[in-house]
Amino acid sequence: xxxxxxxxxxxxxxxxxxxxxxxxxxPGAEFNDPYEETNRAVHNFNxxxxxxxxxxxxxxxxxxxxxxxxxxxxxxxNLSLPGMIINGVLQGDADGAITNFMRLVINTxxxxxxxxxxxxxxxLEEESTDFGETLHVWGVPEGAYIELPGLGPSTERDAAxxxxxxxxxxxxxxxxxxxxxxxTASRAADLVIARGRLSDxxxxxxxxxxxxxxxxxxxxxxxxxxxxxxxxxxxQIGGTGIDPFALDLEGFE
Amino acid sequence: MSQHxxxxxxxxxAVAGLAAAWLPRRAFALTSGQATGLVDNAVAEINGxxxxxxxxxxxxxxxxxxxxxxxDTAYIAAFALGNDRRGKTxxxxxxxxxxxxxxxxxxxxxxxxxxxxGQIEVQGARNVDNYIEVRTRAIxxxxxxxxxxxxxxxxxxxxxxxxIVIEGVNMLxxxxxxxxxxxxxxxxxxxxxxxxxRNAA
Numbered sequence: 001x002x003x004x005x006x007x008x009x010x011x012x013x014x015x016x017x018x019x020x021x022x023x024x025x026x027p028g029a030e031f032n033d034p035y036e037e038t039n040r041a042v043h044n045f046n047x048x049x050x051x052x053x054x055x056x057x058x059x060x061x062x063x064x065x066x067x068x069x070x071x072x073x074x075x076x077x078n079l080s081l082p083g084m085i086i087n088g089v090l091q092g093d094a095d096g097a098i099t100n101f102m103r104l105v106i107n108t109x110x111x112x113x114x115x116x117x118x119x120x121x122x123x124l125e126e127e128s129t130d131f132g133e134t135l136h137v138w139g140v141p142e143g144a145y146i147e148l149p150g151l152g153p154s155t156e157r158d159a160a161x162x163x164x165x166x167x168x169x170x171x172x173x174x175x176x177x178x179x180x181x182x183x184t185a186s187r188a189a190d191l192v193i194a195r196g197r198l199s200d201x202x203x204x205x206x207x208x209x210x211x212x213x214x215x216x217x218x219x220x221x222x223x224x225x226x227x228x229x230x231x232x233x234x235x236q237i238g239g240t241g242i243d244p245f246a247l248d249l250e251g252f253e
Numbered sequence: 254m255s256q257h258x259x260x261x262x263x264x265x266x267a268v269a270g271l272a273a274a275w276l277p278r279r280a281f282a283l284t285s286g287q288a289t290g291l292v293d294n295a296v297a298e299i300n301g302x303x304x305x306x307x308x309x310x311x312x313x314x315x316x317x318x319x320x321x322x323x324x325d326t327a328y329i330a331a332f333a334l335g336n337d338r339r340g341k342t343x344x345x346x347x348x349x350x351x352x353x354x355x356x357x358x359x360x361x362x363x364x365x366x367x368x369x370x371g372q373i374e375v376q377g378a379r380n381v382d383n384y385i386e387v388r389t390r391a392i393x394x395x396x397x398x399x400x401x402x403x404x405x406x407x408x409x410x411x412x413x414x415x416x417i418v419i420e421g422v423n424m425l426x427x428x429x430x431x432x433x434x435x436x437x438x439x440x441x442x443x444x445x446x447x448x449x450x451r452n453a454a
Contacts, residue, residue, distance in 0.1 A: 015441035038353075046355050066395065188431055192428050195395065196398075197395055199366055200367065204360075204364075209431055209434070210431055210433035210435040210436075210437075210438055211430070211431075213389075214430050214434060215427065215430055215431065218422075218426060218430050219421050219427070219428060220408060222421045222422045222426070223420050223421045224421075225421060226420055226421020227420075227421070236291075241333070242404075242416060242423075242425055243382070243383065244325060244328050244383070244404075244406040244408045244415045245383055245406070245408055246329050247328060247332065248333050249327045249328060250343060251338075251341075251342075251343035251344075251345075251346030251347050251350075251351075252327040252331045252346050252347065252350040253306075253327040253409075
């Protein structure tokens, strides 16, 4: 119990520290990335980790029949729902929290402990969320881009969110030790299976692009802003105005 | 007789000239029906190519044809090159434009297998500034459905897509980043990049 308390205190302290330190963007810079040098070193470390562990494990998982991998992913997903419900409530998103709550009830019972995603078949798709989104809803700015060892692309705000999601995991606080262990194991398996399924996409970014760090940063920030419904549309990143009528195309046509 | 022909030519010329003068102002005349039609047709052609059972190399050549007919290849190439086009000759830009089209068809065409048995459902279209955004939902095997937006304009006088945005990730920005990094690796030498893009095919 003491351990759990201290962990959440640590999380709160780290979050506050991270938020207090949220780095403001440099005017005119394409990305808010003051730690680029460190980030690139971490990126190379992560690529090495992927090459020796995650990528081969993902390939092995991709060879398994879907009848094996899908229940594992469903199970991991079901165990992540309590955290999503709490975040939905913290965001004042009643619809999202209720949808996820219904999913949890239906999939835990009819879906045999979460192995089958019956709720999705009934039209209740997951309203994916996390504490990083909660911070966004509360008005915390995105902060600088950071690449985390072992976890990959993030921002100061999302990294703080990940710490809180990890520390406040309702499974480890309220559930049994076995359930917490099963949660951790299934999350790891889920990651490996997802790496296998998205193998071509991730390989093309990490191993086929000329600057995998720059591509990962661009993709993460755009996709995250899209998820959060932030104005990340046309020309938002780096002020690159996209206008099909504005360029002089002499020579190109 | 010859007078008759020349008068007709003159008349045709005048009509063509009028049309040309009128075309740029047609920019906003593109309808959402035309824009969604373009996406539907492109998807149907791509599915047809995949179903044809030809070799991968043949398919990729055909994808390149689809891209040239349905895409604003000149704009996409110019955007990807960005400011690096400054100080380059028209011959270099034209060579880059061609090589870039081949590279794009290769890069995305090689992954056609992911689309086998997949579907792209048009959800709707809306006007954004001077183009139309066609919102679709991609349903591919073994993946959760995701949002793909096609940005369609009529800049060349016909409907063409000039950008594809997958779950917020923008093709134009990704390609500008990629081409910029490829140029840096070659010390800014555009001719070296052009020959590498061609040879990648």
